Amino acid sequence: MASPVRAKKHLGQHFLVDKNIARKISETLSFEGFEQVLEIGPGTGVLTEFLIQTGKPITAMDVDTESIEYLNATYLQSNLTVVEADFLKADLQERFGNAQLGIIGNFPYNISSQIVFKAIEARGQVLEFAGMFQKEVAQRICQGPGNKSYGILSVLTQAFFETEYLFTVPPGVFNPPPKVDSGVMRMRRKEHFQLPCDEDLFFKVVKTAFNQRRKTLRNSLKSFDLSDKLKEDAIFELRPERLSVSGFVELTQKIAQDGLSDHR
Template sequence: MMDNVKAKKHLGQHFLKDENVARKIADTLSLEGYDHVLEIGPGMGVLTKYLLDKPINVYVIEIDVESVAYLNGHYPKLHGHILSEDFLKYDINKVFEGKPLAIIGNFPYNISSQIVFRALDLRAQIPEFSGMFQKEVAERICEKKGSKTYGILSVLVQAFYEAEYLFTVSEDVFNPPPKVKSGVLRLRRKENFALPCSERLFFTVVKTAFGQRRKTIRNSLKTLNLSDNLRQDAIFDLRPEQLSVEEFIALTQKIEADGV
């Protein structure tokens, strides 16, 4: 048998070593509405083994060639289902051909937000997404308006998914231990996840508003060249963290009607 894989700092690897936590993460999946699950960054397969016990087609995507070799050597069930690729760049439909799938993982902290944005791009195909993040990021994704941590990720994710913070994981169940606690969340796509406004404009409005989060919406959205008439609307007196997801959608509708 191969030796264990050495964690690589540049890949943000912290290998989970607690079997109970791994099993709990695997159990976050409902297995409803999809026949495939893609695990991102499986490392040595601590979570993978629990996924393989479930009645679902398991695929893993791993950028680290040493981990890929380890998985090939230890998990014969995965043969043909290991994608030695970068999730952020890989076209998953080379494998999934438009079919729905769940995403799961103990995500590398240095790219976890990018993984979420990539999953949002694929939202029509991803009814469920769960896994482990740096605690602060997991909390931010699930945060509601009025909080300092509520931001772009919170609004964009919650526009399409019900976000639920499930449990906190301490540093000592990893090798090497990270400097911060971790948090596990689950996202379940809303039944009607098409927005009643231009989704492209919605993304622009949210990102632009939070780009200057201390300013009022009136000031932060100046670059959109809105009409003076629209800018008199009371919603423009607020700062972005004071707007709920629904209010951001309503704001986008108003901007759309304004002819942007």
């Protein structure tokens, strides 16, 4: 029976209708080391159905009232909680306490990068994160240095998580079909995910550097008022896309040592 939930363009909804792919996505989480699973944007519940079968406590979070009503009427299992809320505005600690989370979803493409940034912000609580994105975004998250798609999202994600691009999903398995391929990727938090530098400064350095990615770091980081001596360092001759995560950590340490940690 077809779901009565209509895909809404303003919410960026494309409902997955292939259950084999839904099952495959549900298996991207290890279900080990975290107490709760948070599914973002469950839509018609095609992924929810497989998550419930794990026996883990599942919270399905959506902003679509029609979807919430359908899920509540269709899935009556005791390990499922359906919540009408916006993940980008949700306070995870208030909702889940100090529980470690595995986050999963077929993410709305129009806010998928923001969802990843929110997960990075909540990295102390997010042990695993997996799901479906527009293919280009999934690849960007997992991309290494030296590639034109390597950028802010790549560095900030890989600073705290191991990332892996898993598989590509064609448009025809969605209703309505998107105009692009989709990609499924997984992030697992690093065992040592605190950086050996000022993390606030690290975020600022990465974002400022890539905001003028065609320039060398010497030019793109002018707003940091670096000393002439520091600007002579060979690292400032590079463009940001050449620096690995450890390179950005080193750069942040150098800037902090230059006496500019108060420029955060």
